[in-house]
Amino acid sequence: MKIGFLTCPGTHPGSPTRREDAYEHDFQVDAIRPELEKLGHHLVEIDWRAPAETFADIALAVVGTPWDYQDDEPAFLAALHGIEQAGCQLCNPTQVVRWNSRKTYLRDLEARGAQLIPTIWVDDPSADDITNAFGTFACDQIVAKRQVGAGAQGQSIHSRRTSDPQWRMDRPAMLQPFLPSVVEEGEYSFLFIDSELSHALLKRPIAGDYRVQSLYGGTEVAITPSAADLAAAQSIMMALPFPTPLYARIDMVRGDDGALLLMEAELIEPYLYPLQGPKLGPMMAAAIARRLA
Numbered sequence: 001m002k003i004g005f006l007t008c009p010g011t012h013p014g015s016p017t018r019r020e021d022a023y024e025h026d027f028q029v030d031a032i033r034p035e036l037e038k039l040g041h042h043l044v045e046i047d048w049r050a051p052a053e054t055f056a057d058i059a060l061a062v063v064g065t066p067w068d069y070q071d072d073e074p075a076f077l078a079a080l081h082g083i084e085q086a087g088c089q090l091c092n093p094t095q096v097v098r099w100n101s102r103k104t105y106l107r108d109l110e111a112r113g114a115q116l117i118p119t120i121w122v123d124d125p126s127a128d129d130i131t132n133a134f135g136t137f138a139c140d141q142i143v144a145k146r147q148v149g150a151g152a153q154g155q156s157i158h159s160r161r162t163s164d165p166q167w168r169m170d171r172p173a174m175l176q177p178f179l180p181s182v183v184e185e186g187e188y189s190f191l192f193i194d195s196e197l198s199h200a201l202l203k204r205p206i207a208g209d210y211r212v213q214s215l216y217g218g219t220e221v222a223i224t225p226s227a228a229d230l231a232a233a234q235s236i237m238m239a240l241p242f243p244t245p246l247y248a249r250i251d252m253v254r255g256d257d258g259a260l261l262l263m264e265a266e267l268i269e270p271y272l273y274p275l276q277g278p279k280l281g282p283m284m285a286a287a288i289a290r291r292l293a
């Protein structure tokens with residue numbers, strides 16, 4: 001059967017506007033495609049903006065590397081809905097994508113028992129909120145992030161001593177204590193396929209930065225998680241308010257008491273770090289085949 005893998009102009013092979021990090025798209029496709037072929041399925045890359053008819057003969061479409069969806073989220077959600085309407089199974093489904101596109105989903109997970117980084121949610125944040133957060137969290141550094149955002153865009157760090165009284169963010173924000181473990185230890189990613197662990201890794205920022213993304217010089221190494229750390233990640237999977245997703249990347253950092261806390265549960269188009277996890281391709285192909293059976 002034909003399996004679709006959604007792309008965008010920044011990641012689609014041969015596109016004249018491919019991004020510098022489009023090689024990550026290639027790593028993912030190279031991990032999955034041959035494993036699907038072994039099971040008799042054929043992977044085709046399709047731009048998410050392609051007309052819905054394109055999906056008429058596609059049995060299942062993976063939300064792969066549509067890494068520009070934030071630029072036009074309503075159109076993206078409409079396109080995903082159209083793909084499902086065309087009779088194509090979408091992984092992860094539109095409903096999951098919609099839920100995961102605002103970080104307020106973290107509150108749903110918290111209500112279901114997930115241990116988050118302590119967070120204050122503010123719709124119209126100002127310097128007063130930052131000042132209050134220093135008190136609430138009893139800490140000297142605060143991270144302010146957008147409730148809708150990715151790639152650390154619009155994110156800022158505030159210190160008690162150098163706090164800017166004019167600071168504003170013109171959109172809903174989340175305020176968190178700065179966790180030094182991100183710099184001292186790194187941020188963990190746990191990759192789950194159909195809720196089974198494929199692999200885990202540790203992402204570390206470059207000296208002088210606290211952002212772990214490769215875009216800012218961060219690097220990653222495969223690790224074998226401790227039983228307690230793996231259980232913490234699995235408890236997040238169990239808190240998801242819908243049936244098991246095809247793929248999930250659970251990003252966690254260590255809190256001051258030694259337990260891992262949830263940073264993000266990425267269910268839309270995360271990079272799946274296939275180079276750190278040789279099991280990823282075979283597990284993904286098997287999970288897709290199960291969904292077609």
Ligand SMILES: Nc1ncnc2c1ncn2[C@@H]1O[C@H](COP(=O)(O)OP(=O)(O)O)[C@@H](O)[C@H]1O
Binds near residue numbers: 176
């Ligand atoms: N509370 C925090 N303490 C320390 N570092 C943080 C904190 N929150 C975010 N970061 C850093 O910023 C990066 C981006 O934040 P994240 O919540 O993952 O948003 P996104 O990846 O969607 O932009 C993280 O990977 C981490 O390096």
Ligand SMILES: [Mg+2]
Binds near residue numbers: 151251264
């Ligand atoms: Mg992140």
